[in-house]
């Protein structure tokens with residue numbers, strides 16, 4: 001395996017133009033070196049590995065054949081883009097992947113002209129590539145849009161919305177379907193089965209007849225003398241496919257690790273006069289690195305690891321992760337409650353539902369990457385009397401907002417939302433931060449929004465959600481480990497809209513929502529040391545607000561500060577609205593809201609992200625002291641604080 005890294009050919013390639021000076025016979029070696037470099041880099045940084053290893057040859061072939069960056073290459077999700085980054089001028093920084101100040105783990109427009117479109121959420125690539133292709137067509141400029149989309153990402157509705165429109169791009173759009181028969185977990189559903197049928201029922205295109213068959217299939221000058229009608233081309237050689245029905249020329253399946261096949265096929269595709277074209281490429285996730293190929297998840301996402309053994313750095317033992325506390329509690333309660341069912345959109349382990357899937361397979365649904373469908377499916381289940389839990393990361397639930405509003409809230413259906421990765425998430429950065437869910441959910445009539453301060457509270461809130469049959473309810477909790485509190489044997493049903501006082505004082509009140517409670521308590525200690533007696537309340541609910549408790553806190557303390565792990569529009573906004581509606585702010589109350597700043601924060605360690613966001617104990621103390629210094633008649637200096 002990779003020992004001392006020797007990359008003589010890769011060392012000569014800084015950008016794709018360098019790559020294009022190589023002879024086709026050199027590309028195999030280049031791909032091998034690129035694979036080694038990718039493994040070595042991710043060994044140091046951790047990150048998404050298996051997907052990138054599977055597209056090493058594809059990355060080399062695309063940059064070799066197409067005229068990037070004039071042809072616009074759009075990687076779906078972008079989690080497979082590390083080899084692409086190495087070939088596009090970023091090799092020197094590749095060992096900073098996903099670190100504070102380092103390269104993003106996804107494609108990012110601000111990073112490179114070779115990343116024409118940023119991503120991290122799936123299934124956007126065909127739409128974006130179509131946009132590039134059509135814009136160039138209108139302007140009569142050269143340049144195609146090239147989307148590389150995985151079989152998992154191909155399960156989302158957006159991909160079909162784009163394909164439904166793709167004909168207008170003509171030959172300006174190329175879609176490369178990277179079929180590795182894997183999502184994060186094994187892929188699910190009819191499309192996955194369909195792709196498997198195509199692959200198993202057909203031989204890979206062989207080298208000997210490849211050029212002939214592709215030339216026949218794609219009308220272009222070299223096929224002169226052959227029939228060039230659409231009927232001939234579309235029905236040719238490999239028969240109709242779903243993609244052909246949608247108006248694509250389908251080419252495939254192709255062995256995506258065989259450069260001798262990839263290069264001529266892509267050259268034909270590049271030069272075709274007709275389109276759009278879909279190239280079905282079959283690859284192996286984790287290809288070329290034995291530990292990845294052998295792992296159940298194909299090293300989708302890894303910690304730092306030892307390159308020789310593949311052994312990943314273990315996280316130090318700690319409290320259970322929130323996702324697993326949720327999954328275990330739901331699974332346990334489902335033993336005695338046959339109405340509970342659980343839905344994930346392709347994230348069974350990330351949401352902690354793998355435990356549930358094992359224990360209750362008949363009530364577990366992995367719907368693939370299809371968050372919108374997941375929500376409306378849950379609404380249907382709820383309308384029929386089930387108790388569905390839709391477990392979706394905060395950032396991915398954004399995609400299903402209309403379904404939450406229209407299918408769930410307007411009909412007041414008791415769908416339970418388990419919203420994981422709420423707040424800042426660390427290495428995945430802005431695209432994956434769960435910054436907006438409180439703002440977008442707590443504004444909806446009928447919705448209940450809870451946030452536990454620790455994992456014991458999450459147990460109570462999961463139980464409370466199960467029993468909440470009168471309408472929709474959401475519980476949002478962060479990525480990572482709990483605080484280490486003891487988990488309750490018997491969960492409590494919390495009273496909806498009731499918070500709790502965690503620490504009683506009389507001058508300063510900190511109103512906390514979620515897991516900032518620990519920082520609020522640390523701040524209270526520091527304030528106490530300065531002679532400022534401090535109350536800390538855990539509001540538990542962003543909606544409905546505990547108006548009685550809030551009124552009491554705002555009328556009995558000189559300064560009140562709200563704190564939450566979310567953007568403006570969340571708890572603080574609702575408390576301010578309440579204080580304004582009731583006239584409580586007219587009485588000279590010093591009320592401040594602490595929330596995420598109005599920026600998309602780049603990746604870093606979560607604790608540093610929160611410090612940068614001004615949401616740690618030190619920032620709370622500073623906010624309180626500033627408020628106390630402030631004379632209510634004047635203008636606040638440094639307005640936010």
Ligand SMILES: Cc1ncc(C[n+]2csc(CCOP(=O)(O)OP(=O)(O)O)c2C)c(N)n1
Pocket residue numbers: 050051077079080120121122149150151152153154180182183184285300345346347369371396399
């Ligand atoms: C909208 C959305 N939902 C879920 C995810 C999480 N996610 C990232 S990669 C991935 C699997 C994608 O599978 P595929 O497209 O086949 O790519 P592969 O990992 O196999 O290379 C999932 C579910 C996401 N990024 N975006």
Ligand SMILES: CC(=O)[C@@H](O)[C@H](O)COP(=O)(O)O
Pocket residue numbers: 048077079120184301350421425428479
């Ligand atoms: C690319 C992607 O969307 C996922 O792989 C995501 O990075 C997983 O995040 P967690 O590690 O928080 O489950």
Ligand SMILES: [Mg+2]
Pocket residue numbers: 150151152153178179180181182183
């Ligand atoms: Mg896949």
